[in-house]
Amino acid sequence: MNRRIALLVSLLAPLTLAAQAAPPAPAEAPRDDLVRVALDTDHGRILLALDRGRAPATxxxxxxYVDSKRFDGVTFYRAMPYGANNGLIQAGITKDARLLYPPVKHEPPSRTGLKMEAGTIAMANLGPGTARSDFFILAGPITTFGDSFAxxxxxxxxxxxxxxxxASPVSPTNGEGSMKGQMLEPAVVIRTARRVDPAA
Incomplete structure (x- = not known):
């Protein structure tokens, strides 16, 4: 019996050593953890899937802002063209700074893996780590943004x-700097911004 046990141990030993020497499994990429939010605007409904798994802080x-209803009544105030049939629309709190929360840390696309393509929603900012309430939605891909926006x-x-x-009308004179001629006139109101049950 002792001889059988010794033989079994000798057969299993290389397997045990191999298991101990095996490199650790690579960390899994963040999983989809999507939260749906509906923006009901003057022009119709925009349904968003926000990627909490890859961009949790943003x-x-x-x-x-959604849960505190601070986006209710704000506007899409900017339409920036970018080539033919492309560009972005921008919204956010512009009239009452008391409604703004502190800036959020920057989560660049190179880290999250999220791309600047048609339908992407991203935070506007004045530099990494300055984003607060303003966001934009792309009508088509804009790869030149790189890691500038989350x-x-x-x-x-x-x-x-x-x-x-x-495609809505813009003022030819309103706006400062690069935003001149991109300010919607009239602005498009976001009547409500609410979380939506995925099953709905």
Whole structure:
């Protein structure tokens, strides 16, 4: 019997050593953890899927404004063209700084893996770590943004609304610097911004 046990141990030993020497498994990429938010605007409904798994801080910041209803009544105030049938629309709190929360840390696309493509929603900023309430939605890909802005989700319904807002009239004189001639006139009101049950 002792001889059998010794033989079994000798057979298993290389397997045990191999298991001990095996390199650790690579860390898994962040999983999809999507939160849906509906923006009901003057031009129609835009349904967003926010990627809490890949951009947790940016998504939490946006949801803080949604849950406190601070986006209710704000506007899409800017339409920036970018080539033919492309560009972005921008919204956010512009009239009452008391409604702004502190800036959120920057989560660049190179870290999150989220791309600047058609339907992407990202935070506007004046530099990394300065984003607060202003966000924009892309009508098409804008790869030149690089890591400048934090993408955190995408449009899953309502790209026709995004494109309609992008094509809305703008003032030829309003706006400062590069934003001159990009200010919507009239601005498009976000009546409500609410979380949506995925099953709805």
């Amino acid at each position: 998504t939490a910041n946006f949801l803080r 993408a955190f989700g995408r449009v899953v319904e309502g790209m026709d609304v995004v494109k309609a807002i992008l």
